[in-house]
Amino acid sequence: MALAYIHKSRGDLDAARRRLEEAQELDPGSAAVVNGLGLLRSQLGEREDAVRSFERAIALAPDNPAPWLNLGHEYRLLGRYDEGIRASQEAARIDPREPNAWKNLGNNYYFKGRLLEARDTFAKLVDLKPNHAMGHFNLAATLEALGELGELDDAARHYEQAIALDPGDVRWPYNLGNLYVRLRRLDDAVAAYGKALATAPDHAWTHYNLADALRELGRLDEAAKHFAEALRLDPGDHEAPLSLAAVLVLKGEAEKARAHAARDLGMLREKAAAPGAGAADLAACARALITCEPEDLRDAGAALALAEKAAQASRQKDPAVLETLAMALHETGDAPRAVAVLEQALALLPPPEPGKPAPEPRPSLEARLAEYRAAPGAGERR
Numbered sequence: 042m043a044l045a046y047i048h049k050s051r052g053d054l055d056a057a058r059r060r061l062e063e064a065q066e067l068d069p070g071s072a073a074v075v076n077g078l079g080l081l082r083s084q085l086g087e088r089e090d091a092v093r094s095f096e097r098a099i100a101l102a103p104d105n106p107a108p109w110l111n112l113g114h115e116y117r118l119l120g121r122y123d124e125g126i127r128a129s130q131e132a133a134r135i136d137p138r139e140p141n142a143w144k145n146l147g148n149n150y151y152f153k154g155r156l157l158e159a160r161d162t163f164a165k166l167v168d169l170k171p172n173h174a175m176g177h178f179n180l181a182a183t184l185e186a187l188g189e190l191g192e193l194d195d196a197a198r199h200y201e202q203a204i205a206l207d208p209g210d211v212r213w214p215y216n217l218g219n220l221y222v223r224l225r226r227l228d229d230a231v232a233a234y235g236k237a238l239a240t241a242p243d244h245a246w247t248h249y250n251l252a253d254a255l256r257e258l259g260r261l262d263e264a265a266k267h268f269a270e271a272l273r274l275d276p277g278d279h280e281a282p283l284s285l286a287a288v289l290v291l292k293g294e295a296e297k298a299r300a301h302a303a304r305d306l307g308m309l310r311e312k313a314a315a316p317g318a319g320a321a322d323l324a325a326c327a328r329a330l331i332t333c334e335p336e337d338l339r340d341a342g343a344a345l346a347l348a349e350k351a352a353q354a355s356r357q358k359d360p361a362v363l364e365t366l367a368m369a370l371h372e373t374g375d376a377p378r379a380v381a382v383l384e385q386a387l388a389l390l391p392p393p394e395p396g397k398p399a400p401e402p403r404p405s406l407e408a409r410l411a412e413y414r415a416a417p418g419a420g421e422r423r
Contacts, residue, residue: 244274
């Protein structure tokens with residue numbers, strides 16, 4: 042079995058599999074060998090085979106927490122969260138001081154949508170092991186998902202703790218920056234994104250979000266620089282050139298803005314015109330034609346046609362697509378139908394929980410609906 046782990050450490054997974062299968066033939070009652078084979082199968086993406094291996098290891102050694110822990114993790118990857126919860130609970134029962142048992146249990150609760158239990162589980166994890174960076178990160182993400190103001194402040198504190206424990210992971214400062222944007226602490230967001238780029242200077246999303254925060258702060262030269270870098274790192278991103286163009290317009294560099302926006306609109310039109318274009322590509326092109334800078338590149342009529350197709354492709358069931366359709370209707374002067382479409386989009390969302398702020402996209406849809414209802418002619422149904 043030692044040879045199998047040597048092969049695995051060297052990246053030769055096929056050789057590792059052969060060694061583990063040979064070891065299993067020699068000692069079919071070894072839970073360690075069967076568990077090791079399950080881990081290898083998981084690494085190879087053979088999820089169902091991995092589950093069977095872990096279940097076999099549990100049958101051989103039911104009081105060993107390792108296969109229970111691995112089974113809980115595998116069930117989460119398969120989206121079988123209820124089973125993942127049960128397996129992870131058993132791992133934690135057998136060895137309540139095993140941090141990964143609580144991490145797996147919290148992850149299964151989180152993806153199942155049982156956020157309060159996820160929060161309490163991750164809190165237990167960081168109490169058990171205060172230097173567990175991923176535990177602080179997961180607790181922060183759960184608190185952020187719960188969304189109450191006090192919990193958002195606690196989320197920031199746990200993201201900061203994760204950074205202090207493991208400064209080399211770009212996820213911690215990147216997510217902290219996003220949270221600070223949500224809290225409208227833009228200077229703090231800029232600082233967090235700066236830490237993320239110090240760790241991963243080629244992280245395109247960090248450049249983009251940093252640029253957006255800088256734009257809101259009025260630091261247009263820096264914003265343009267980071268939008269341009271995001272575009273260089275991810276040339277297929279259709280948002281970066283449009284955002285860069287908007288900043289260049291604010292800087293008075295209209296011709297540069299036109300070049301970036303025209304390039305992007307051409308790419309979006311090409312995707313939207315492709316056979317079998319999906320709702321997302323159709324809606325992205327429609328939204329760009331409504332919002333791009335300079336304004337003389339906009340085409341509300343073409344945007345409306347694309348948005349109608351996107352809504353049809355999504356069977357009128359995607360709130361984001363319906364919002365784009367409402368925007369196009371509003372731009373073409375059909376305020377009553379724009380209001381009706383936004384009402385339809387909101388009806389697709391789950392009702393907000395009492396006493397808790399509603400998650401996106403409900404707030405943005407409600408704000409747009411209020412704006413459109415106040416527009417002249419909004420009450421005149423056609």
